[in-house]
Amino acid sequence: MDATSLRLTCLVGGVLAAGAADAVTLPEDQAEAMVHVYSGGGVTASGPALLVRKSLADRVSMSASYYLDMVSNASIDVVTTASPYRERRDQVDVGVDYAVRDALITLSTSSSKEPDYTAGSVNIDVSQEVFGGMTTVTLGYTRGTDKVGKKGYGFIDNAKHWQYRFGVTQILTPRWLASANVEAISDDGFLGSPYRVARVFGAAVPERNPRTRSSRAIKLRTIGDIGDGPTRAAVRAEYRYFWDTWAIKAHTAEFGYSRYFGDAWLADAFVRFYTQQHALFYSDNALTETAYVSRNRQLSSFNSVGLGAKLSRSFGRVQGKYEVKANLSYELVRFKFHDFTDSRTNSPYAFSANVLQVYATASF
Amino acid sequence: MRHLRLHTLRLVLAAALAMGATLESGAVAPATAAPDFTLRTMGGPNLRLQEQRGRVVLINFWATWCGPCRQEMPHLNRLYEKYRASGFVLLGVNVDDDKRNAVDVAAKLGLKFPVLLDTDKKVSRLYELSTMPSTVLIDRDGRVRAIHRGYQSGVEDQYDKQIRDLLKE
Amino acid sequence: MKMRLALLMVSLVVASLLGACAAPQPWVKPYERERLADPIMQFSRDALSDKHREHVRVVREGARGATGVQGGGCGCN
Numbered sequence: 001m002d003a004t005s006l007r008l009t010c011l012v013g014g015v016l017a018a019g020a021a022d023a024v025t026l027p028e029d030q031a032e033a034m035v036h037v038y039s040g041g042g043v044t045a046s047g048p049a050l051l052v053r054k055s056l057a058d059r060v061s062m063s064a065s066y067y068l069d070m071v072s073n074a075s076i077d078v079v080t081t082a083s084p085y086r087e088r089r090d091q092v093d094v095g096v097d098y099a100v101r102d103a104l105i106t107l108s109t110s111s112s113k114e115p116d117y118t119a120g121s122v123n124i125d126v127s128q129e130v131f132g133g134m135t136t137v138t139l140g141y142t143r144g145t146d147k148v149g150k151k152g153y154g155f156i157d158n159a160k161h162w163q164y165r166f167g168v169t170q171i172l173t174p175r176w177l178a179s180a181n182v183e184a185i186s187d188d189g190f191l192g193s194p195y196r197v198a199r200v201f202g203a204a205v206p207e208r209n210p211r212t213r214s215s216r217a218i219k220l221r222t223i224g225d226i227g228d229g230p231t232r233a234a235v236r237a238e239y240r241y242f243w244d245t246w247a248i249k250a251h252t253a254e255f256g257y258s259r260y261f262g263d264a265w266l267a268d269a270f271v272r273f274y275t276q277q278h279a280l281f282y283s284d285n286a287l288t289e290t291a292y293v294s295r296n297r298q299l300s301s302f303n304s305v306g307l308g309a310k311l312s313r314s315f316g317r318v319q320g321k322y323e324v325k326a327n328l329s330y331e332l333v334r335f336k337f338h339d340f341t342d343s344r345t346n347s348p349y350a351f352s353a354n355v356l357q358v359y360a361t362a363s364f
Numbered sequence: 365m366r367h368l369r370l371h372t373l374r375l376v377l378a379a380a381l382a383m384g385a386t387l388e389s390g391a392v393a394p395a396t397a398a399p400d401f402t403l404r405t406m407g408g409p410n411l412r413l414q415e416q417r418g419r420v421v422l423i424n425f426w427a428t429w430c431g432p433c434r435q436e437m438p439h440l441n442r443l444y445e446k447y448r449a450s451g452f453v454l455l456g457v458n459v460d461d462d463k464r465n466a467v468d469v470a471a472k473l474g475l476k477f478p479v480l481l482d483t484d485k486k487v488s489r490l491y492e493l494s495t496m497p498s499t500v501l502i503d504r505d506g507r508v509r510a511i512h513r514g515y516q517s518g519v520e521d522q523y524d525k526q527i528r529d530l531l532k533e
Numbered sequence: 534m535k536m537r538l539a540l541l542m543v544s545l546v547v548a549s550l551l552g553a554c555a556a557p558q559p560w561v562k563p564y565e566r567e568r569l570a571d572p573i574m575q576f577s578r579d580a581l582s583d584k585h586r587e588h589v590r591v592v593r594e595g596a597r598g599a600t601g602v603q604g605g606g607c608g609c610n
Contacts, residue, residue: 025431025432028431032579032580032581034581034582034585036585038589049581049584049585050581051580051581058516058517065580065581065584067581067584067585131559132494132558132559132563133495133559133563133566134559134560134561163598165598165599167601171561171566171569173561174561174565174566174567174568174569175568175569177569177574179576179601181599181600181601182599183598183599183600184598185597185598215596215597215598216598217596217597217598217599218599219599219600219601221576221601223574223576225568225569225571225573225574229462232568232571232573233573234571234573234574236576240596240599240600242595242596242597242598242599244595246595248595248596250594250595250596252596258573259573260573266573274590274594274596276594276595276596279595298592298593298594298595299595304593304594327579327582329582331586335593355586355589357582357585357586359579359581359582361579425564427564427567429567429570429571430570459564459567460567461567461568485562485564485565488562488564489562493562493563493564494559494562494563495563496563496564496566
């Protein structure tokens with residue numbers, strides 16, 4: 001056996017033989033209440049969200065969350081092709097976490113309802129600690145089914161989704177962590193919007209999307225602890241590369257900084273860059289007849305820059321017993337489209353969006 | 365061809381036997397002498413392990429940031445109260461970087477047993493801690509009799525039984 | 534060729550079990566993980582907040598997935 005394969009077997013052997021299994025801990029009990037507001041590009045979506053998590057016995061933790069979106073939509077699509085409307089979306093998630101020695105198994109279901117779109121999914125995630133707790137390996141699978149409807153026509157079609165996730169988180173030093181995540185998503189069925197129109201030779205035609213889509217994303221990130229004592233801080237960097245069978249390629253990069261100010265205050269700041277290349281069949285104004293055509297700006301070439309900050313105040317903390325926090329988070333995102341024009345001005349479309357979250361968290 | 369297959373079969377058998385040997389070998393193992401150490405207690409004075417000879421000792425390694433450690437504390441408190449008059453001593457060795465956190469949490473949890481501060485992790489390294497929390501049971505002659513790694517609900521009953529057995533000796 | 538590959542795989546597994554070499558031990562001991570246990574060292578600290586933020590992005594961007602947020606999205610438009 002040559003030198004490199006011997007070294008490789010040493011590594012594998014070490015991983016297998018190292019240390020006793022640690023017991024994994026369940027997520028702690030908590031309750032969260034949030035009011036969220038999104039405003040940008042003519043769309044306002046706001047509403048409350050709630051989350052409750054409680055552990056039973058020593059091995060099981062149950063969680064439930066409710067999310068409401070009240071949407072007032074006067075976006076560029078809506079304004080140029082129809083008239084503004086209001087809509088409401090409810091989402092309920094229920095989950096169970098089960099701790100088995102050094103593995104955590106999570107089963108959850110999610111159900112979302114709008115007047116013309118319902119989506120349901122079931123997920124299973126397994127998280128396993130290996131190598132003396134230095135490495136955590138996670139596997140996840142999601143199966144989703146959507147029913148697509150159109151106002152006045154009822155439910156007309158459906159869509160199915162499969163998601164496969166794999167991730168590894170590794171402790172590098174007493175101060176640094178790194179993780180790599182991979183996710184493959186496959187969709188089958190009606191993948192567009194029954195209301196959206198595409199533009200071919202200047203005329204509006206209903207969009208035609210492929211009935212299948214397969215995508216991959218890989219994300220690398222690292223987080224490190226800097227500073228000491230009451231001015232402890234952490235920095236984080238993330239990068240994700242995405243590609244799919246619709247020829248979309250996207251890069252996402254995010255940098256974050258969190259810092260404690262004394263005992264009670266915690267502040268975060270982050271910046272996020274996103275850039276995307278348009279889908280194969282996307283066109284602002286198609287000048288040829290193609291099997292698929294879409295003018296969905298979500299599939300166009302664009303970039304976005306987001307700048308955000310978050311402030312948390314801790315009220316009454318007893319280490320490990322309970323903690324109540326009040327939080328405020330604000331993000332400003334600027335979208336700039338390269339090949340989607342604003343038909344009102346005939347220049348490339350751009351808009352800014354504000355994302356505001358006000359929420360209270362209690363863990364006990 | 366057959367020669368190679370027999371060769372690999374023998375290797376696999378040898379591996380199966382060797383696997384048991386590669387797991388868990390350390391200086392701190394049952395039936396060996398417990399390594400001696402001296403640490404400052406939270407109250408101020410130093411405490412040396414060797415001075416506890418003649419008593420049954422339970423050393424519990426814990427930290428304020430470790431969930432299962434905190435879960436275990438009320439049970440350790442109870443065991444200490446129950447057996448301290450019979451020649452039992454419980455030493456809580458804290459491994460926090462900042463001893464003020466240890467003092468804070470120890471007060472909040474109402475710990476009655478001596479809490480020793482191992483801020484520079486010398487004793488943790490000496491005892492080759494592989495899990496948090498870890499509990500080491502030492503008999504009256506200073507020999508290690510049991511090592512418990514991690515905390516699972518119900519293990520305090522095992523501690524109870526083992527302390528009783530050691531006190532009877 | 535296949536026989537050689539199978540033999541290599543078996544001997545890889547076997548040699549690793551034998552531990553006949555200096556196997557890497559976890560180099561960050563459990564008692565050295567205090568900083569890593571701090572909430573600011575988590576990639577995702579507030580579940581609800583991160584779920585909402587992720588939803589806002591997925592609905593407006595073509596890319597999706599690998600965020601480390603457990604569970605599926607709503608897949609809605």
